[in-house]
Amino acid sequence: MDWQALRLSLLLAVATTVLLLPVGVFAGRWMAESNFRGKILLEAAIATPLVLPPTVIGYYLLVGMGAHSPVGVWFTELFGRSLVFSFSGLLIASVLVNLPFAIQPAQRAFESIPQDVRDAAQCCGMTFWRSLWAIDLPLAWPGVLTGLTLSFAHTLGEFGVVLMVGGAIPGETKTVSIAIYDQVQSLNFEGAGSMSLLLLLISLGLLVFANVLGRYAGRLHAYRNV
Amino acid sequence: MPAVSMPIAMSELIVRLQQESPIPMDAELRCTGGQLLALVGPSGSGKTTLLRALAGLVQPRHGYISCSGETWFDSAAGHYLPARKRRVGYVPQHFALFPHLDVLHNVMSGMLHRAPETRVAAAHDLLERVNLAGLESRKPGQLSGGQQQRVAVARALAREPQVLLLDEPFSAVDHATRERLYGELAMLKQSLSMPLVMVTHDLREAMLLADEMCVLHRGRTLQTDKPLELVARPVSADVARLVGIRNIYHGEIAGHAPEHECTQLRFGSIVLKTPYRPELVPGSRVQWVIPSDGVVFHRRDRPSHTERENQLQGIVDTVHKLGEITRLAVRMEDEDRSLLWLDVPSHLARRNEIAEGVTATVSLTVAAIHIIDSTS
CATH class of the missing domain: 3.40.50.300 (P-loop containing nucleotide triphosphate hydrolases)
Known part of the structure; x- marks a missing residue:
């Protein structure tokens, strides 16, 4: 068992989830409420990581964040080190790849709040922030949490993007999925097996949790329409 | 503003x-x-x-x-x-x-x-x-x-x-x-x-x-x-x-009778008495309405006629029984053979044997007739 890789994966998953929490909430709410020209295009762009091969996403991120890219140059000037093949680069890639997992369930959850409930909140004198905190989030939290759970689980298991953007630097970019690949390459099936089993159990547990949340959200929605 | x-x-x-x-x-x-x-x-x-x-x-x-x-x-x-x-x-x-x-x-x-x-x-x-x-x-x-x-x-x-x-x-x-x-x-x-x-x-x-x-x-x-x-x-x-009024018709102002406090409205071959409206110009074409509760159905065995009504005869065209109420459409004898809608209690419709095709006598209450003044 490569504990260092597991620790790094968990750290990456937690950091990704924490960064995606405000993104999921605000982007999800904004997408749910807004109706603008180009919305379909934006929704498609956000969903792209779901259908694109991870190596393709990884390639674009590698090029986009590489030492000669504007972002890469800016990062190097600011921090004195390269963005790619670093934990920071991996975190940015992870956040971008997980956008659809975080935003889509949150968007659906905010969309399920009836317009007249939002209207009533405004007529009660609620500001944007109070309405978000007191009405929208309590009603949409199962969706938001489902999104974050999926992002967490997906980050733990991500392989292609991690390999392209991060490589396999122990303690920096070598996550558990890369470690499993390494173990198989070196014919250590016992080590690969134990890590795979652990990932399987964690993912299964998280998906069960996400499903339970989804059902709760469904009940909440039915309850709302009494 | x-x-x-x-x-x-x-x-x-x-x-x-x-x-x-x-x-x-x-x-x-x-x-x-x-x-x-x-x-x-x-x-x-x-x-x-x-x-x-x-x-x-x-x-x-x-x-x-x-x-x-x-x-x-x-x-x-x-x-x-x-x-x-x-x-x-x-x-x-x-x-x-x-x-x-x-x-x-x-x-x-x-x-x-x-x-x-x-x-x-x-x-x-x-x-x-x-x-x-x-x-x-x-x-x-x-x-x-x-x-x-x-x-x-x-x-x-x-x-x-x-x-x-x-x-x-x-x-x-x-x-x-x-x-x-x-x-x-x-x-x-x-x-x-x-x-x-x-x-x-x-x-x-x-x-x-x-x-x-x-x-x-x-x-x-x-x-x-x-x-x-x-x-x-x-x-x-x-x-x-x-507002649910079905009795809407065209007519012509025939004249005024101040002594009877009424304005006369020509409706086909019939002249109807309506509330006195001296501002309406005789000869002008107008639309007029009467709510169905302003139409009185006459019992066959007890026809009545008062100064406050315009009595008409027509043929019952449609009978819709709606629970305690029966909705009737009576085809009138004006040029357009217009339909006049009225509601009568269902027991009254039964007792008077109202059916499609029979002759019915109805009265249009003078006070209920309203001439729409298109100039206002």
């Missing part, structure tokens, strides 16, 4: 809104404190859009809204107050209670303008006022439709509103509850000093509850008047149709 041109009474809602798109609107309303104004019209006539504009939930292109002397919207001055800054009590069609909050906290949600320490006691007072004491800890899903409506009203009143807006407040409750809630709203209205605006597509509801009724069609306010007055004297055939 400039504010200075309109004298403003205390607790008065003054509205003039216009826009072409996205939803056409050309509305003019006034409602004084303690009065209930019903906005009536068919589905899609813009009632709810107008109500949402009053609440500040949609911003019209042009116009003016003021309430109790406070300007909420003035497009000419570029002034617009959003919903949260207007003191509006809003009861949406399906009540829109916050499902995750109990009854007490739903009501307290409308009290953000009050000091926090006063909210609980004020919410209890309001719940008592709407007969919901004891249900404070229930969630909306655990309440009946009538109880939900009362919570929504309490939450709206919790805002201490300058105007109370009710969007089809009885559409989501069953018939028996609705009848009870009519009484409750009428009682509540007596204790309120702000203007009340209620959207409804139910004419009967508007007739029962409203002090004033405004007919809306395709976003336009066509006529505002006291309900009985509006039904008796619609300003146009459109209004007449929208």
Whole structure:
């Protein structure tokens, strides 16, 4: 068992989830409420990581964040080190790849709040922030949490993007999925097996949790329409 | 509309809104404190859009809204107050209670303008006022439709509103509850000093509850008047149709008989006596209406004739039995062979053996005939 890789994966998953929490909430709410020209295009762009091969996403991120890219140059000037093949680069890639997992369930959850409930909140004198905190989030939290759970689980298991953007630097970019690949390459099936089993159990547990949340959200929605 | 041109009474809602798109609107309303104004019209006539504009939930292109002397919207001055800054009590069609909050906290949600320490006691007072004491800890899903409506009203009143807006407040409750809630709203209205605006597509509801009724069609306010007055004297055939009058005809002013205090109306070969309207020019073509309750059916065994009626004969064309009421269409003997609609009690229809094809005698009550003055 490569504990260092597991620790790094968990750290990456937690950091990704924490960064995606405000993104999921605000982007999800904004997408749910807004109706603008180009919305379909934006929704498609956000969903792209779901259908694109991870190596393709990884390639674009590698090029986009590489030492000669504007972002890469800016990062190097600011921090004195390269963005790619670093934990920071991996975190940015992870956040971008997980956008659809975080935003889509949150968007659906905010969309399920009836317009007249939002209207009533405004007529009660609620500001944007109070309405978000007191009405929208309590009603949409199962969706938001489902999104974050999926992002967490997906980050733990991500392989292609991690390999392209991060490589396999122990303690920096070598996550558990890369470690499993390494173990198989070196014919250590016992080590690969134990890590795979652990990932399987964690993912299964998280998906069960996400499903339970989804059902709760469904009940909440039915309850709302009494 | 400039504010200075309109004298403003205390607790008065003054509205003039216009826009072409996205939803056409050309509305003019006034409602004084303690009065209930019903906005009536068919589905899609813009009632709810107008109500949402009053609440500040949609911003019209042009116009003016003021309430109790406070300007909420003035497009000419570029002034617009959003919903949260207007003191509006809003009861949406399906009540829109916050499902995750109990009854007490739903009501307290409308009290953000009050000091926090006063909210609980004020919410209890309001719940008592709407007969919901004891249900404070229930969630909306655990309440009946009538109880939900009362919570929504309490939450709206919790805002201490300058105007109370009710969007089809009885559409989501069953018939028996609705009848009870009519009484409750009428009682509540007596204790309120702000203007009340209620959207409804139910004419009967508007007739029962409203002090004033405004007919809306395709976003336009066509006529505002006291309900009985509006039904008796619609300003146009459109209004007449929208308030459920089916007897709408063309005719010609035959002349006036001041000595009998009547104006004579030529309808085909018949001359009808109508209420005296000396301003109508003899020879002019007009439209006229008569509500079905202004048409009297004569019993075969006891025909009657009085000065206050215009007696006609016709052939029964259609008979629709609708429970205790039977709706008849009698084909008259004018040039157009028009149909005259009237309702008679079903037992009377049975006793008089009314059937399609039989001859019937009816009277048009003089006072019920209304000539639409197209020049006004």
